[in-house]
Every structure is written in C-alpha cells, then in structure tokens.
Amino acid sequence: MKRRVVLALAGLITFVFLMTGCASDVVNESNSSDNGGANAGNTDSNGNASNVEVDIYQFKVEFRDQFEELIRLYMEENENVQFSVQTVGGGNDYAASLKSQMASGNEPVIFNIGGPTELEEYREYLTDLSDTNAASLALDGTLNGVEENGAVYGLPFAQEGYGLIYNKEIFEQVGIDATTLTTFEALEEAFTKIDEKKDELGLDAVLALPASELWVLGNHLANHYIAPEFDNNILTAFEADSISFKYSDQMKRMLDIQNKYSVQPVLSLDYSMQVEQLFSTGKVAVIQQGNWIYPTVQQMDENFASNGIGMIPMPFEGEFEDHLPVGVPQYWVVNQNSSDEQIQAAKDFLDWMYTSDTGKDFVLDEFKFIPAYDGYDADRIADPLSQDVYKYSVAGQTIGWTFTATPVGWNEDVLGTEFQKYLSDHTSWDEVLEAAKENWENSRQ
Secondary structure (H helix, E strand, O other): OHHHHHHHHHHHHHHHHHHHHHHHHHHHHHHHHHOOOOOOOEEOOOOOEEOEEEEEEEOOHHHHHHHHHHHHHHHHHOOOEEEEEEEOOOOOOHHHHHHHHHHOOOOOOEEEEOOHHHHHHOHHHEOOOOOOHHHHHEOOOOOOOOEEOOEEOOEEOOEEEEEEEEEHHHHHHHOOOHHHOOOHHHHHHHHHHHHHOHHHHOOOOOEEOOOOOHHHHHHHHHHHHHHHHHOOOHHHHHHOOOOOOOOHHHHHHHHHHHHHOEOOOHHHOOHHHHHHHHHOOOOOOEEEEEHHHHHHHHHHOHHHHHHOEEEEOOOOOOOOOOOEEEEOOOEEEEEOOOOHHHHHHHHHHHHHHHHOHHHHHHHHHHOOOEOOEOOOOHHHOOOHHHHHHHHHHHHOOEEOOHHHOOOOOHHHHHHHHHHHHHHOOOOOHHHHHHHHHHHHHHHHO
C-alpha cells in the first residue's frame, strides 16, 4: 500500500511540474510576441518597460573606459535597460564608419554628429530632444547648428579647445616663456632653440605632426585659418557658397613649420604615436592637439599630465592673435527609427549623465570634460589643459569651430588629403587651394 501511495504521489508531482513548466513557456512566448522582442522592450508587473536594449555608437576613444564604467553604474540603478557601446575613434574614421553602420541596417539607438553639416545629412534619423532636462540646461551657443524651429536634435558632449600642447620642463630648460609665442617669428625662434638642444634634452624632434590623421590637418589646423574668414560663425560658413582662403599664407606657414620640426616621416605618424609614444614619453616637446588628450597622458604618466603640460594657440596675424579654437566636438543624438521604449531609455540616460550628481561627478572628474551645461562647479575643472581652454573661453579669446559646417567630407577627404599630397611633394600649395575651392563650390550648388 505504501509503495502504491508513493508512486501515485510521484506521478502527481511530475504531472504538476510538467503543467507548470508548460504554462510558464506559454506566458513567456506571449510576452515576447506582444512586445515585439527584447529590443523593443517588455513590461514588468507594474507596466514599466523592461529589458530594453540600447546600443551606442560613439567616437570618443579617449574616455571609452570611463564612459563604459558610468554605463555600468547606470545599469545597476536601472535594471530594466541594457546598454552596449561601440567606440570608433583615434586612428579610425568615425564619419565613414557611421555611414557604413547605417547602410548595414544595424542602426544604433544613440550616435554622434558634429554640427549643421551632419545635421542635414542625418536629419531623417534624428529625434527631437528639446523635452530633455539637458537641452534646457545647455549653455548659450552650444546648441548652434543642431537647433531648428524650437527643436533640439543634439545634446553637446562638452566644450573643447585645441592648440599647441607643450612640455613645461623642456620649455623651462631652454628658457622659453610659452605665453610669448603668439607670432610665427617667436614660435620659429623657440622651435629652433629646442631643435639645437634636442640631443641634450633627449628628444627625437621638437614636434610630432600626425599627418596620417586627416582630421588633425583638415579639421583642426585648417580651421584656425578658415574660421576667421567667416567671422568665427558656424552658420555663416554653413551658408557660404564659396571659400576664398583669405588666410591661406598663414595656414601654409603653420603646416610648413610643423613639418620642418617634426619626427619624420609625418605621413606615417598617427594619433597614438603622437600622443602616447612620443609626447607622453618626453620624446617631443610640442604637439598640435586638444584638451581631450589629458586622460591618455594621465594613464601614461600622471605626474607629467597634472604638472608638466600646458596649451597655447597656434599663431595668427591679425584680429585673432592669441585666440584658441573652442567649440563643441560632437553631439549625442537619438535615432528616431528606434522603438518608443528605446528612445525614452536613451533620453533618460543622457539626462542622467549630464544632470545627476553621479553623472556630473564623472563629467568633471573622470571624463575631464569642460561642461557645456549649467549646474556645474567650474572650479572643479581638474586638468591643466581644460583650465587653459576655460581661461581663453572666459576671456572671449576664442576661434569658432567652422569645420563642422563645411560641405560633407570636405575638411578631411578633400582639404586633408590635399595637405597630405603637399607634404609628400605630389602637389603644389596653389593646387591644394584650387582643388579645395572647386570642391566647396561644386558641393554647394
């Protein structure tokens, strides 16, 4: 009798277990079907979105690790969302890779654009972000080029500036006051003094020009001598049907100086070699870069990063002498082809990153950003490069970033490529200018 009872109970338990499992499978299948799969997001017992997947395609390699750490903290507080990040930057062409990503059909939820030119190019993908807290807190001028008819299509990363970053110890050893190098003559005299003592100083060369990087040439170096032609106004450049290269002689002189005093061959130098292998290790005294290199230098040598580097503008003869190019490097945008749940999750994250206490601490202390939003303590700007940028910004001694408003691909694919030809003696300077002028005019027709 006991044996029969045990067998009967065992059979009943097995039956109940199987029925429960089947019921569970039916419920799960129903949820997945009703909500369009994991990417669209499911709902929990309270009707809130859950399991929303948001992929981010971003360009800023310098803060990749810190950004991923912030995302991990956010996901710990928000278990209903899962973020994945793909960073394309440094030696890679973000603009070209983003186009490929979009063409593949694997569109990210959050990605980056650089200003009015790319706003026009990606308009069909962009969500209006004017209802975010971050948009309402953006500093005056930081939304120029991504705001139209009350709609805000991008949220600024930060403010950034670039120029000539120098090794303070080397300048002191040679007896150079960096603040006096506001003219071409003063800069060349200083470079000559360093060059004469480079063996004694343990330098490979005075400078490292990463001419394999089209953005260093066509975006940043060129912009210093192009923006004044358009009165430093992004929208003026965006609406211009032609370019005259009013300050082309100065642009050529700056390119020639950097090439003359650089580690050679410049066309083989890339960003990583310039910043990590040469400047951070004390093998060159000067590089043309921006405050975004600070985290990289800090990882290489924290003491050198904190106490041994500074930034000055490239020379300019005229109204904008001793002015530093300052602007918004990129904007966060949200793909309107994503699901409603993904779009909301993206907005919530971007708001949290720039307005929460945790996010603001990361922006200042980990990302080393110069904030583009109200509500930050400017005294907490930590690194010396960002302090230099902030100093020029507060003083109003800035040059605009008009390279975000030129014809699509013009700065890098046309002007940067022509610069490379010039550096390799495959074209003349006049031919560089003529090719760039013709392409600009054809693009604007």
